[in-house]
Amino acid sequence: MKKSLNVGIVGYKFMGKAHSNAWKKAPLFFDVPSQPILKVACGRNQASLDEFARNWGWEETETDWQKLVSRPDIDIVDIALPQQLHYDVAIAAAKAGKHIFCEKPLAMNSQQAAEMLKVCQENNVVHYLNHNYRRLPAVQLAKKLIDDGKIGRIFHWRCAYQQDWIVDPNFPLTWQLRKETAQAGPQWDLNSHAVDLAHFLVGDIATVSALTTNFITERPIADESTSGNLSAQTKGDEKGPVTVEDAALMLVEFASGAVGSFEATRFASGRKNGLTFEIYGSEGSVTFDLERMNELRYFSRNDPEGEQGFRTILATDPTHAYMQHWWPAGHIIGYEHTFVHAVVDFLNAIDKQTTIEPNFADGLKTIQVLEAGLRSAESGQRVRMN
Incomplete structure (x- = not known):
């Protein structure tokens, strides 16, 4: 190479x-x-x-x-x-x-x-x-606990991805709010992350039931020179229709028999980039909050009676994925480090002539779930994945 x-x-x-x-x-x-x-x-x-x-x-x-x-x-x-x-x-x-x-x-x-x-x-x-x-050490730890049988049979997945950047009705009609340039709203942008994590941690999704809604149906036309930014400016008083959803909720059945929920919204006041997931199983549970991205909460039913409870694991030890290359134990990392980890794994895949995940096959599988959600929301019917 x-x-x-x-x-x-x-x-x-x-x-x-x-x-x-x-x-x-x-x-x-x-x-x-x-x-x-x-x-x-x-x-x-x-x-x-x-x-x-x-x-x-x-x-x-x-x-x-x-x-x-x-x-x-x-x-x-x-x-x-x-x-x-x-x-x-x-x-x-x-x-x-x-x-x-x-x-x-x-x-x-x-x-x-x-x-x-x-x-x-x-x-x-x-x-x-x-x-x-996927390349957060805490998420990698969740995956390891699941693969090691520490969670047991998974019963429940619960995930929410919440932002608030378009609560103001005067926020302009940027490309993210138009179907022809975005395809969908948070169902596409935010739930794509959430569904990928569910596939990674729980497995394939078998059925989807969903609803979507709009809270604001028209907005001021955006100045095209600024519309690529979340700080976009309006061009004038003219307004145009919002053609994607403002919020999307899905209920799913996994192929394994587990059940799950997804909430994706841009109207969660106070949430700038809030992503949480919870996984509950026969032997234990894990919960994660992106706003505390170095931490994983873990509960084990196998702890002694009277000593059971959620523990907070700071995923910064050298034993945690990627962390031996950064700072001494206890020194946290940030959002930008996930991109570094992706580049490292990508370069290694090229060198070894192997695949890397998630790849376009994973992306296709995720989009099929998102599309099923939109079809379900439109029809009011549960959609079974092919």
């Missing part, structure tokens, strides 16, 4: 920054098999792109993503774009033989996702979908 791999990133806003930081930090803390070179950053606005490239150390800039993807010196294409743009870039990158590091949710629908997966497989490229919460 090459001792260095040239990265081309498409997109330079929120996720572009998070990904850039990860490419830079990974070889500083981990023994990676290849040095990632921040070769080309791509975006539409040359002035903003130049500033981004200077700040993060990208060697070159490009405003045409097709030119970036076709460059023979680019080994990895990093797709840090909104989901409506993933399909075209990923298909072209895979056909050009580039390994792909892609933001979630994977695509606008399962048809796109299936085609993206197929083309990646046909061209034998490593494809990774960045559901970064």
